[in-house]
Amino acid sequence: MIGWVDAGSGASGDMLLGALIGAGVPVDVLASSVQAVAPEHIALxxxxxxxxxxxxxxxxxxxxESRTSRTWRDIRVLLADADLDVGARRRAETxxxxxxAAEATAHGIPVDEVHFHEVGALDAIADVVGVCAGLEHLALDELVVSPVAVGSGTITGTHGTMPVPPPAVAELLRGAPSYAGPVPLEMCTPTGAALLVSNATSFGAQPLMVVAQIGAGAGGRDPEGQANILRLLIGEPAGQAPPDTASLVIETNVDDLDPRLWPTVIASLLHAGASDAWLTPILMKKGxxxxxxxxxxxxxxxxxxxxELFRQTSTIGVRETAVVKHALKREIRVVSVAGHRVQVKLALQNDAVVTVQPEYDDVAAVAEATKRPVKDVLADAVAASRALTR
Structure with missing residues (x-):
């Protein structure tokens, strides 16, 4: 199960709560979690x-009504002492x-000394704990969030007039895609931004999915010309075809690295996140x-x-080329070879199998276990794999 948050009209805690309820999360699930944490009465x-x-x-x-001022240290204790689902507690703490941290950075003081205008309030506890409990209830494997609309203009608060997005929101959305507009108002609150960046697995357009449930959460204002709504779409991934991916090819020429190090270099780059890495022998200047x-x-x-490339090699510079990677839909099947499991990768185009390839590591393991030549086990695995397409 995956979810997509449409934050094209910004985000706030109450909008996310409304979207979760609209998508089918019972109000009682949210309310019971909130009440478990709240030191005073809260109703949803x-x-x-x-x-x-x-x-x-x-x-x-x-x-x-409450005049109690609470810091992050106070709220941390409330979360730790609450009879709360472990996953929901972890999300809320994050x-x-x-x-x-964003408020501390904005005001230039230690985190535990921040007295929040919003975080310490009971309604903010309700927003954060309720949303985190709702997301944990859905048990999503992936939550994608669209680029976040932050609004524009200025707002006036306890620290006077400041631009939109205010410093805490700008800090929270550091590293996440956001944009000004669509109306000259504050569209994304600090709580909304914190909830999005803390629970998103990625940011981007709606993924390929079969939508089963849609929730629309309303904000408190109803600005003219803009539906102040945050949407949550929930469903199943629609197939496993990897999308065309914007990628880079990073290259460098190296003539002074001990060749025995190359296997380690390649392995470390793949471990760091490279899709592929390879070497090409060349002849450089001076032969x-x-x-x-x-x-x-x-x-x-x-x-x-x-x-990682600079750390593992002796190069002092690289060149980069933007490319687009096109990948076929892939499926993993299992065949039996001499009583052992061998995974097989199938590549499909228009739902037709175009390539069948056994996983070599599995083939080698079977050869080792059966004391047979790898080439013989590979031939058996290929034959068993082709039977999958008949």
């Missing part, structure tokens, strides 16, 4: 409203920790024999792979 309720003509679920958080090291990697992982 939901109703259907419209935002710019579109129906959505509005989640109301009702709290008692979210509050990110939020506290020196050398190798071109080529590494294929997605743009997202290029930085860490580049760092």
């Amino acid at each position: 309720s939901a109703e259907t409203v419209t935002r710019n003509g579109f129906a959505a679920t509005r989640c109301h958080v009702e709290t008692a 979210t509050f920790d990110r939020l506290a 020196r024999p050398a190798h071109t090291l080529s590494v294929l990697v997605t743009a997202e992982l290029a930085g860490q792979v580049r760092t």
Whole structure:
């Protein structure tokens, strides 16, 4: 099961709560978790409203009047002492920790000394714990979040007038895709940003999926010309065809590395996230024999792979070329060879099998176990694999 959050109208805790309820998470699941943490009474309720003509679920958080000021240290104790699902507690701790760190950075003080305007409030406890409990209830394997709309203009708070996004939101969304607009208001709150970045497995457009449930959570405002709604789509992945992937080929020529190190270099680059890595023998200037090291990697992982390349080799520079990787849909099957399991990779185009290949490591393991030549075991594995396509 996977989910996609459409944050094209920004995000807040109550919008995420409404989207979860609209997608089928019972209000009681959220309310019981919130009450387990809250030191004072909190009640959740939901109703259907419209935002710019579109129906959505509005989640109301009702709290008692409280003048208690709470820090991240106080909330950490509340979470630790609560009778809360382990997964929900872990999500909530991560979210509050990110939020506290962002506020500390924005104000230039230690994390545990931050007195939050939002985090310490009961409604923020409800937002964070409720959303984390709802996501844990859904047990999603993947949660993709769209680029986040943050709004524009200025807002006025306890620290005076500041630009949108405010410092804490900008800090929280560091490294995540975001953009200004679509209306001149604050569209993404610190709590909303913290919840998104703490629970997203990735950011991007809606993945290929068969949608089963849709929840739309309404924000408190109803600005003209913009549906103030956050959507949550839940469903199953639609096939396993890898999308066309924007990638880089990183290359460097090396003539002074001990050749015995190359297997380790290749292995370390693959471990760091490279899709593939290979060597090409070349002859450099002055007639020196050398190798071109080529590494294929997605743009997202290029930085860490580049760092590993410099760490493991003697090169002092690389060149990079943008490419697009097209991959066929793949399936993994299992065949029996001499009573042993061998995994087989099938590549499909338009649902027709075009390539069948046994996993060589499995073949080698069977050969070792049966004391047979690898070439004979491979021939048997290929024959068994081809039977899968008949």
